[in-house]
Structures are given as C-alpha cells and as structure tokens.
Amino acid sequence: MDEKFLKPYDSKETENNIYKLWEKSGFFRPKDGQPLADSKIKKEEVFSIVLPPPNVTGNLHTGHAIMLAIEDIMVRYNRMLGKKTLWVPGTDHAAIATQSKVEKEIYKKEKKNRHDLGREEFLKRVNEYAKNSHDTIVNQTKKMGASLDWSREAFTLDEERGKAVNEAFLQMYNAELIYRKHRIVNWCPKCQSTLSDDEVEHEEQKAKFYTFKYSSDFPIYISTTRPETKLGDTAVAVNPNDKRYKKYIGQEFEIKKFAGGPDLKIKIIADENIDLEFGTGAVGITPAHSHIDYEIAQKNNLPIIKIIDEYAKITNEAGTEYSGLKIKEAREKVLEYLKANGLLEKEEEINNNLSICYRCNSPIEPLPSLQWFVDVNKKFKLKNSKLKGLKTGQDVSLKEIMKNAVESKQIEIIPDRFEKVYYHWIDNLRDWCISRQIWYGHQIPVWYKEEKISLEEKKGWEQDPDTLDTWFSSGLWTFSTLGWPNNTEDLKTFHPTSVLETGYDILFFWVARMILMSGFLLEDVPFKKVYLHGLVRDEKGRKMSKSLDNAIDPIGAIEKYGADALRMAMIIGVGPGNDTVITDEKIKAYKHFANKIWNASRFVFSNTEDFDYEEKTEILDTDKKYVDELNEILKDITKDMNGFKFYLAGEKLYHYFWHRFADVIIEETKLRLKSTDKKEKLSAQWTIIYILKTCLKTLHPFMPFITEEIWQNAPWNKNKEILMIEKWPKI
RNA sequence: GGGCGAUUAGCUCAGUUGGUUAGAGCAAUUGUUUUACACACAAUAGGCCGGGGGUUCGAAUCCUCCAUCGCCCACCA
Numbered sequence: 001m002d003e004k005f006l007k008p009y010d011s012k013e014t015e016n017n018i019y020k021l022w023e024k025s026g027f028f029r030p031k032d033g034q035p036l037a038d039s040k041i042k043k044e045e046v047f048s049i050v051l052p053p054p055n056v057t058g059n060l061h062t063g064h065a066i067m068l069a070i071e072d073i074m075v076r077y078n079r080m081l082g083k084k085t086l087w088v089p090g091t092d093h094a095a096i097a098t099q100s101k102v103e104k105e106i107y108k109k110e111k112k113n114r115h116d117l118g119r120e121e122f123l124k125r126v127n128e129y130a131k132n133s134h135d136t137i138v139n140q141t142k143k144m145g146a147s148l149d150w151s152r153e154a155f156t157l158d159e160e161r162g163k164a165v166n167e168a169f170l171q172m173y174n175a176e177l178i179y180r181k182h183r184i185v186n187w188c189p190k191c192q193s194t195l196s197d198d199e200v201e202h203e204e205q206k207a208k209f210y211t212f213k214y215s216s217d218f219p220i221y222i223s224t225t226r227p228e229t230k231l232g233d234t235a236v237a238v239n240p241n242d243k244r245y246k247k248y249i250g251q252e253f254e255i256k257k258f259a260g261g262p263d264l265k266i267k268i269i270a271d272e273n274i275d276l277e278f279g280t281g282a283v284g285i286t287p288a289h290s291h292i293d294y295e296i297a298q299k300n301n302l303p304i305i306k307i308i309d310e311y312a313k314i315t316n317e318a319g320t321e322y323s324g325l326k327i328k329e330a331r332e333k334v335l336e337y338l339k340a341n342g343l344l345e346k347e348e349e350i351n352n353n354l355s356i357c358y359r360c361n362s363p364i365e366p367l368p369s370l371q372w373f374v375d376v377n378k379k380f381k382l383k384n385s386k387l388k389g390l391k392t393g394q395d396v397s398l399k400e401i402m403k404n405a406v407e408s409k410q411i412e413i414i415p416d417r418f419e420k421v422y423y424h425w426i427d428n429l430r431d432w433c434i435s436r437q438i439w440y441g442h443q444i445p446v447w448y449k450e451e452k453i454s455l456e457e458k459k460g461w462e463q464d465p466d467t468l469d470t471w472f473s474s475g476l477w478t479f480s481t482l483g484w485p486n487n488t489e490d491l492k493t494f495h496p497t498s499v500l501e502t503g504y505d506i507l508f509f510w511v512a513r514m515i516l517m518s519g520f521l522l523e524d525v526p527f528k529k530v531y532l533h534g535l536v537r538d539e540k541g542r543k544m545s546k547s548l549d550n551a552i553d554p555i556g557a558i559e560k561y562g563a564d565a566l567r568m569a570m571i572i573g574v575g576p577g578n579d580t581v582i583t584d585e586k587i588k589a590y591k592h593f594a595n596k597i598w599n600a601s602r603f604v605f606s607n608t609e610d611f612d613y614e615e616k617t618e619i620l621d622t623d624k625k626y627v628d629e630l631n632e633i634l635k636d637i638t639k640d641m642n643g644f645k646f647y648l649a650g651e652k653l654y655h656y657f658w659h660r661f662a663d664v665i666i667e668e669t670k671l672r673l674k675s676t677d678k679k680e681k682l683s684a685q686w687t688i689i690y691i692l693k694t695c696l697k698t699l700h701p702f703m704p705f706i707t708e709e710i711w712q713n714a715p716w717n718k719n720k721e722i723l724m725i726e727k728w729p730k731i
Numbered sequence: 732g733g734g735c736g737a738u739u740a741g742c743u744c745a746g747u748u749g750g751u752u753a754g755a756g757c758a759a760u761u762g763u764u765u766u767a768c769a770c771a772c773a774a775u776a777g778g779c780c781g782g783g784g785g786u787u788c789g790a791a792u793c794c795u796c797c798a799u800c801g802c803c804c805a806c807c808a
Contacts, residue, residue, distance in 0.1 A: 005767095008768085008770065202805090209808090223808065224808065225808080226808090237808090273806080273807095274807095274808085275807055278807045278808070279807080283807090283808045284808075290806075290808075291806055292807095292808075293806085293808080294806095295806080350807095352807095417735065418735090420735075421735070421803070421804080424734070424803090424804065425804075428804070428805065504803095505803095507803095535802095572745090573743070573755080573756075578736085578744090579801090581742095582743095583742090583757085585743090585756090585757055586756075586757075588757090588770085589770095590756095592770040592771090593770090594770085596767095596770075596771085598767090598770095599767045599771085600767065600768080601767085602767050604767085605767095606767075639747095640747085643747085647744095647745080648745075648746095648747080651755070651756090654756090655755075662767085663772080666767080
C-alpha cells in the first residue's frame with residue numbers, strides 16, 4: 001500500500017496529476033473498442049454533448065461549475081456504459097459583453113474610447129483580452145475534472161465557425177429568411193447598439209402619468225408617461241366602438257407649434273386594440289418610438305417622424321426649440337408648456353414597466369433604424385426533412401419548426417414544465433433583429449456598392465460595418481463544432497447531439513435559437529433532450545453576483561475542499577430546473593465524504609494484502625446477501641442515472657457507501673477478517689474488495705478524482721488500468 | 732394582465748406512478764480517544780408536510796379555493 005494512504009486524502013496533491021493521466025490516456029476522445037458494459041448497448045451507440053461555451057469575459061463562476069459537474073457526470077456515465085462518447089469544449093466570444101468589458105478597462109486605464117483607438121487596434125485589444133480569458137477558463141474547466149475532448153475545442157469566433165456563420169447567413173438570405181429593413185428596433189443609447197427583444201429587460205417603477213390635450217381646440221384628452229415623445233405624434237387612436245370619440249374618427253387636426261416646437265398633423269384613427277377603460281380611452285400615436293404605435297402606423301399609413309436619435313437626444317424633426325435636448329430636458333419643457341397653457345388636465349402616479357438593457361441597465365429607446373432581421377413567419381420548403389411530423393416538400397416557417405420540435409417529442413425538455421414556457425415564448429415571437437452596431441463579432445457578410453448588395457466580397461465594394469448578434473453564431477454550436485457546413489464524419493456520427501444541458505435562463509436566448517438554426521440548416525433537431533439546471537444562490541437566496549460579493553468562487557472552493565467535494569455539493573439535493581443554494585458547509589461535508597472513501601479504501605487494502613486475486617473464492621451466504629443487496633441498490637441507481645436523476649443517484653451512493661458499507665458491512669467483517677477459519681476470512685475479504693470496487697466505479701462519474709486515484713493504487717490494478725473507462729456495473 | 736414554481740425538522744433540501752411508524756445532510760444534545768477514519772462512531776431530540784374544503788379504505792403526494800414568497804412572459808398608451 002502506498003504511503004499516501006496513511007494520511008488523510010489530499011485533493012490538491014492528487015487532482016492535477018490525475019487530470020494529466022486522463023489527458024495522456026486519450027480516452028477523452030471517443031474511441032472504438034472501449035469496453036461495453038452491457039450487451040444491450042451496441043458498439044456504435046453514441047453519446048454526444050456540446051459544452052455551452054462560457055463567455056470569454058473573465059473567470060468561471062458557480063453557474064459554470066454546476067454545468068460542468070452535471071455534464072461530466074452524464075459523459076462519464078455514458079462512457080462507462082461503453083458508448084462512443086464525445087463532449088466538445090469551446091468558448092463564446094459573447095460580442096457585446098466582451099466588447100463593453102474591454103471598453104471599460106481601456107477607458108479606466110487610458111481614458112480612451114474605441115473610436116480613439118480605431119477598429120483595428122481596438123479589436124486587437126479585445127482579442128488579447130479574449131485570449132487571456134480563454135486560457136483562464138480552460139484551466140479552470142480542467143480543475144473541475146471535465147472530461148472534454150480538447151482536440152475538438154472550438155471558439156464561436158474562430159475561422160471555422162466564421163465559415164459556418166457566413167454559410168448560415170447566405171442560406172437564410174437566399175431563402176428570404178434574412179432581410180434588411182427600416183423598422184423599429186430596441187436601441188440602447190449607452191451600448192450604441194440594437195438589442196433583440198430577449199435582450200430587453202423590464203423593471204417596474206413608479207412613473208408620472210400625464211393627461212392633456214395637444215391644444216385648446218383639440219377635442220380629445222390623451223395620457224402618457226412620456227410627454228416628450230408627443231413631439232412626434234401623427235395620430236390619436238380610439239376604439240371603433242367608443243361612443244365618445246366615434247364622431248371624430250377620420251378627422252385630421254393641425255396643431256401649430258405644439259409645445260412651442262413642431263407643427264403636428266394628428267389624424268383620429270380607429271383601432272380594435274385600444275382599451276376603452278384605460279386612461280382616457282384615446283392614445284396618442286408616436287409611430288417612431290413605440291413598437292405598438294409603429295404597427296398601428298403601418299396599418300394606417302401614418303407618417304413616421306423620428307424625434308429621438310441614437311444618443312437619446314431630440315432630433316431636428318422636432319423643431320429648433322427642442323433639437324439637441326436630452327430626453328429629460330425635453331420632457332420638462334413640454335410639461336412646462338402644457339401647464340402654462342392650461343392643457344394639462346391631471347398628473348397621477350402609476351406603476352410602469354421601464355424597458356432596460358440587459359447588459360448596462362440603461363433605458364431602451366425604441367426607434368426606427370435600418371437593420372437585418374430573421375423572419376420567423378416566412379414559409380419555406382423543406383428539402384430533406386429529418387424533422388418528425390414535417391415532410392420533405394412541405395412549407396413551414398421557423399416558428400412552426402421550433403414549436404413542432406418539442407410538440408412532436410423529437411426534443412424532450414427536462415423538467416417538462418419548461419415546455420409550456422417555451423411554447424408561450426414562440427407564440428409571442430417577433431422577427432429577430434440580428435445586426436449589432438459593435439465591432440467585436442462576426443461582421444455581417446454583405447457588401448454594398450451604391451444601392452446594390454452582394455453576398456460575396458468584391459473589389460471596391462464595402463462590407464457592412466455591423467456585426468451579428470452573438471446568439472446567431474452560438475445558435476449553430478451543435479453542428480458548427482462538428483465541421484458543418486462540410487458533411488464531416490463527426491457531423492454524421494455525433495449529430496443530433498444526445499443532450500443539451502444548460503441553465504433555464506438561456507432557454508430563449510440559446511436553446512430556442514439552436515432549434516431554429518438546426519431546423520432550417522440541417523432540417524433536423526440539434527439535440528434529443530434538453531436538461532435545464534437552476535441558478536445558484538447564496539445562503540440568503542440571492543443570485544450570486546460580483547457586486548453583492550456573495551459569490552462562491554469555484555476555484556477557491558476546489559483549493560479548499562477539492563473538486564470532487566464541490567461537484568457533489570452542486571449535484572446532491574438539486575433537481576433539474578430548481579435553484580440551488582450552495583454553502584461552504586455543504587461543500588465541506590462532501591470533503592469529509594471524500595476522506596471517508598479514502599479511509600475505507602485504506603481499510604480494505606490493509607486487510608486484504610494476503611488476498612489472492614487469481615484464486616477463486618467461495619462466497620458465503622452472509623456475503624451473498626451483501627452482494628444481492630448492493631445489486632438491488634445499483635438497479636435503482638442505474639434507473640436514476642438513465643432518468644437524469646443524478647441528485648438521487650448521488651445521494652443513494654453517498655448513503656450506501658457511508659452508512660451501509662462503512663458503518664455496517666465493514667464493521668461486521670472486522671471479526672471475520674481476523675478469523676482463523678480460512679473460508680470465513682477469504683469470503684469477507686472478497687466481499688469488501690467487491691463492494692469497494694463497485695462503489696468506486698459507480699461513484700466515479702460523481703467524484704472522478706479520488707476514485708481514480710484509489711483505483712490507480714489498488715492492489716487489483718497492477719496494470720494501472722484507468723477507472724474512467726471501466727464498465728459500469730452490470731445489473 | 733397571463734403563466735410557472737416554492738411553502739416538509741433550527742437551516743438547506745429529497746420524497747419517483749397516493750400505501751405501513753414522513754427521509755437525508757448540516758446544525759444541536761449526550762456519550763465514546765474501540766488501531767480504517769475525531770474530516771470518526773454510537774445514541775438522543777426535533778415535523779397538525781403553508782391554510783380551508785373535497786376525492787379515497789388510505790393524501791406530503793390527486794382535485795379545488797385561499798395566503799405568503801420568488802421567477803418568467805406581455806404593445807395598458
């Protein structure tokens with residue numbers, strides 16, 4: 001027995017070496033000829049999963065740690081079943097997140113913005129930063145024990161993924177699923193970019209709700225929380241059934257120098273969607289700065305006057321009086337005018353949802369802009385459908401594909417309550433704005449000359465300066481990492497992937513977009529199952545964040561308690577989709593468990609030194625019962641593993657090992673191990689070896705480091721076989 | 732406004748299709764320095780399973796209403 005077994009288990013001394021051993025073995029790469037656990041499993045049976053690529057914006061956080069723990073359990077379990085198992089690593093350039101982080105850093109150090117540096121120099125800086133982040137993340141991922149095939153590592157912004165992005169764009173453009181249009185978009189004045197609908201968050205706040213008339217001879221009062229936008233009104237909409245206003249419908253009013261600013265032409269129009277009860281039952285329509293008003297304006301052919309610009313300042317369209325004013329200043333000025341002229345009827349406080357940017361929390365300005373969109377309703381013909389229930393030749397829209405994938409059960413979401421959430425999102429889905437006015441990302445593969453557009457680079461033509469939404473490239477992730485658009489062996493073998501495991505917070509951002517992309521480009525699903533984990537919270541139930549300084553740093557926890565302990569703490573007692581509370585205490589408890597395994601192994605090793613592994617042992621009835629009992633439990637645990645109930649399987653293993661094997665079985669064998677009856681002793685020795693071996697195997701997906709370390713030093717393993725590819729016990 | 736989730740021991744959570752005396756970890760109390768392990772062992776205590784009503788031979792589990800907390804979605808200007 002190695003001397004290290006005389007001391008408590010030291011994770012720090014062990015983990016790096018064990019990871020190196022695994023890497024050297026080459027078994028992170030899927031191989032043929034690995035042992036098969038079960039005759040039911042065919043040799044060519046495949047388990048594949050892509051790692052949700054962490055953003056290259058810094059360090060690994062607890063969310064990544066829980067993701068790595070769950071996925072590594074799945075991967076190691078399936079590898080031990082004998083399946084051809086692949087887990088593809090990678091990182092995400094995370095366009096806007098990374099760019100703004102680097103911009104902030106540069107500004108702090110050098111007081112320069114990106115325009116001072118210029119596009120080329122700025123991108124050089126971002127790439128440097130991304131490279132550093134990447135190295136840190138990869139290093140930390142290895143510390144978690146993740147058995148990823150590093151030879152297939154990808155980056156959403158590397159050359160190959162770039163090819164995939166351009167090909168995807170081209171194919172979607174040719175199918176008219178991507179179009180460029182002047183439309184109202186969500187604009188973040190601080191990020192200086194558009195955002196997709198999903199990137200807009202809502203924050204409830206108290207707001208002043210003003211009721212007023214445009215002028216003293218205007219017949220209808222309207223209400224708003226944003227008086228300054230009224231400088232761009234072109235209509236007032238009322239419900240067609242509203243008796244109060246029916247007589248005005250179709251009339252046009254001119255207001256000279258509204259609020260001392262522009263002349264307004266207000267047409268009274270009818271719209272079914274107007275609520276008779278709310279406010280005055282009449283809505284001032286500002287087509288350029290409200291999504292709904294824009295739609296109403298389209299229906300009624302109203303002019304669209306842009307009175308707020310990209311810097312959240314009033315434009316010339318609102319007249320010289322207002323031009324250049326900030327929104328707040330303009331609001332005050334308008335209100336002053338309304339009050340001074342007796343037009344303001346009342347002022348009340350209401351609860352209002354403010355739209356804010358998910359990155360920087362500044363208020364979003366809806367404004368019209370020329371941008372690229374993905375059309376989610378446009379029909380196209382399926383050419384070679386592998387989608388369940390949708391036939392080749394059939395006309396479908398992206399929306400229908402997304403919905404069908406889950407409805408047809410071709411994709412199963414765990415826990416299933418998120419299926420409802422997913423449908424609801426699709427029902428409310430509008431066209432996806434994919435162009436971003438930032439520099440870090442995939443530049444839109446379109447070239448212009450005068451009015452002409454080309455999808456190929458041409459001399460003297462200018463490329464669109466904008467970049468694509470980061471989720472456009474991550475939407476391709478399951479197949480861009482496997483070589484698409486080339487029809488590679490990897491793509492044929494490993495796609496669709498078996499499972500997509502990620503946090504429920506990116507169900508829309510990512511999971512849905514992957515189904516969209518794969519649905520159109522491959523006419524197939526990207527994965528068969530979606531396993532959603534919850535968010536990690538602190539003792540007080542708060543979301544972990546840097547600003548609250550309550551985040552458990554996974555790397556710190558690994559240093560302190562070991563990766564195995566951290567993994568167990570993140571798995572046990574945490575069902576899918578449920579938020580997790582992680583405390584230092586919990587991690588510590590599993591460090592103790594690791595030590596328990598260590599000590600039990602020492603006991604087994606030191607009490608079986610004279611055991612002959614070649615000799616056949618007669619097993620006595622007491623021991624047969626132990627084995628039967630263990631098999632029963634394993635049956636249960638295997639069922640849990642197959643049903644993605646790792647939290648149950650882990651707990652059962654923990655309980656069996658500690659409170660059955662260590663506390664009871666080992667205690668009971670102590671006397672027999674000292675017995676002079678040779679049969680008695682041999683049978684007891686055989687039993688504790690058998691149980692330990694079995695437990696090491698089944699615990700391995702959960703606690704890979706310590707189990708492998710023990711296995712490497714086990715007396716039965718003279719050839720130094722690797723536990724990672726042992727067979728999962730047959731039951 | 733719509734939807735979802737949670738509510739079980741002091742704390743954090745399990746409890747699979749309804750089935751005996753409701754489980755685990757941590758914390759607590761009392762012992763035990765018995766050579767695998769004090770990062771331990773043995774034992775103890777602790778629960779109207781959020782509240783009301785219902786279905787059932789039987790409910791933490793199914794139905795219904797209510798309460799509190801949390802989350803997501805949505806174009807009430």
